[in-house]
Amino acid sequence: SSELTQDPAVSVALGQTVRITCQGDSLRSYYVSWYQQKPGQAPVFVIYGKNNRPSGIPDRFSGSSSGNTASLTITGALAEDEADYYCSSRDSSGSHLDVVFGGGTKLTVL
Amino acid sequence: QVQLQESGPGLVKPSETLSLTCTVSSGSISGDYWSWIRQPPGRGLEWIGYIYYSGYTNYNTSLRSRVTISIHTSKSQLSLRLSSVTAADTAVYYCARALPDGDNVWFDPWGQGTLVTVSS
Numbered sequence: 001s002s003e004l005t006q007d008p009a010v011s012v013a014l015g016q017t018v019r020i021t022c023q024g025d026s027l028r029s030y031y032v033s034w035y036q037q038k039p040g041q042a043p044v045f046v047i048y049g050k051n052n053r054p055s056g057i058p059d060r061f062s063g064s065s066s067g068n069t070a071s072l073t074i075t076g077a078l079a080e081d082e083a084d085y086y087c088s089s090r091d092s093s094g095s096h097l098d099v100v101f102g103g104g105t106k107l108t109v110l
Numbered sequence: 111q112v113q114l115q116e117s118g119p120g121l122v123k124p125s126e127t128l129s130l131t132c133t134v135s136s137g138s139i140s141g142d143y144w145s146w147i148r149q150p151p152g153r154g155l156e157w158i159g160y161i162y163y164s165g166y167t168n169y170n171t172s173l174r175s176r177v178t179i180s181i182h183t184s185k186s187q188l189s190l191r192l193s194s195v196t197a198a199d200t201a202v203y204y205c206a207r208a209l210p211d212g213d214n215v216w217f218d219p220w221g222q223g224t225l226v227t228v229s230s
Contacts, residue, residue, distance in 0.1 A: 031211075033215075041222075042221060043217075043220055045216060048216045089214070101156065101157065
């Protein structure tokens with residue numbers, strides 16, 4: 001299966017802007033979705049497609065994509081944004097119907 | 111907003127079959143796709159497979175030989191069976207609604223997850 005690569009950890013100062021990236025060949029063919037997971041909780045759907053936010057997700061969360069890299073940007077990070085973030089897309093290698101997740105990025109808000 | 115709740119044994123012996131159920135409430139199971147996703151302790155997410163309400167399934171290539179996902183529309187439930195388990199199958203198992211969008215797919219909402227430990 002194809003892979004999605006994420007930085008294991010990223011930090012941001014309170015109120016600043018942070019970008020979390022996701023790289024993989026499948027992103028040249030498919031859109032990414034992003035999930036936020038806080039300790040002991042289930043993942044929450046935060047961004048999908050070109051740059052769409054599900055209902056209830058604050059507009060400080062945004063997404064972008066170029067080539068084989070997708071990004072999740074948090075503009076004006078809050079303490080409550082500290083969490084693990086996972087990207088996901090279809091798998092472009094072998095069976096294109098598979099779904100793959102990135103390894104996750106732990107975001108620390110300082 | 112549809113809600114999902116996983117249930118099943120928290121401990122399974124090696125070589126046996128893991129069986130879990132996901133109950134869908136506050137919404138209909140019909141007309142949608144439903145998925146199982148797992149997360150080993152301290153690690154990332156792994157998609158297991160999904161099922162359409164009609165019974166069409168698609169499984170992760172790496173797990174296909176051991177996985178069966180079924181749907182029971184009258185009970186608003188879907189189930190997961192994973193055979194010949196080993197310690198590597200120890201994980202929190204989540205069910206989630208799968209939302210196809212062209213060739214893409216998103217997952218929302220998710221159940222709270224249930225931890226399954228494989229140990230003798």
